[in-house]
Amino acid sequence: MNNIFENYRNYQIKEIYGEQYKKFIHFAIEKSDYFILVQRNDMPCGDTIDELLEKLEPYLINVRKQKSWANTQLRGSSAYVFYYHSHKECESILVEYANNMFDWQQPRLLEDLSFYKEENILWVSNTAHEEELYMEKVSNEEKSELRMMGIRLKHI
Numbered sequence: 001m002n003n004i005f006e007n008y009r010n011y012q013i014k015e016i017y018g019e020q021y022k023k024f025i026h027f028a029i030e031k032s033d034y035f036i037l038v039q040r041n042d043m044p045c046g047d048t049i050d051e052l053l054e055k056l057e058p059y060l061i062n063v064r065k066q067k068s069w070a071n072t073q074l075r076g077s078s079a080y081v082f083y084y085h086s087h088k089e090c091e092s093i094l095v096e097y098a099n100n101m102f103d104w105q106q107p108r109l110l111e112d113l114s115f116y117k118e119e120n121i122l123w124v125s126n127t128a129h130e131e132e133l134y135m136e137k138v139s140n141e142e143k144s145e146l147r148m149m150g151i152r153l154k155h156i
Contacts, residue, residue, distance in 0.1 A: 008137040011153035016133070017100035023149045024101070025094050028115045028124055031142065032086040034061060037110035038069055042077040046107040048097065053110075055093050059084045070114040070125040071132065079111075086115065104128045 016024045028035070037056075039045065061083040067074045069081045084090060097109055104113040105128045115124040117137075125134045134156070138146075146153060 008139055009143070010134065010136045010156050011138055011143075012156050013101075013133045013135065013151060013153060015100065015102065015131070016151060020150055021098070021100055022095050024146075024151065025091055027145060027149070029086045029088065029091045029094075032115035032117055032123055034086055035084050035090070035113060035115045036069060037082045037084070037104070038072075038079050038112050039082070039110055040074075040077070040079040040106055042074075042079075043106040043111075046109075048108050049106070049110055052093070052097055053082070056082070056084055056090065059087045059090050061085055070112055070122060071127050071134070072112060082110070101126050101133050102128045102131050 037052075039049065063083070064081050065078050066081045067078050069079070094113065098104060098113075101113065103109060104126060105111055112126050112128055114122065114126050117123045122136055123138075125136065126132070135142075135146075135153070138153075143153060
């Protein structure tokens, strides 16, 4: 039986900031079905979070209380994971509040902006406080587009 992802690869990305970040967010919103942001219960929240939640509210799919998401597993505490449609309007909001994928950390912002594709496939996994950014099941076409943006990919 053929694996539908046999021609896809997984990559680590060191950092994406500034203009690359803006291009990457455009690319991710365009290619993904939905994204998540996380509000941890064991960390303080700044005023910016309420403002951000209000702006993203029209695109909200669901909020779930969870102990794990993307590549994070909490011990003991839990978090609220906000699921949003990857809508064009979200692009400008995500770019307005951050200049880097690793900016997505509490208390200033929600945590770990990550993107999912069809069939609930984790595509962009961000653990911001650890500065770990991964892309999974990346096609050759997507790899070419990322390289054209100047984003360096490390095969894992």
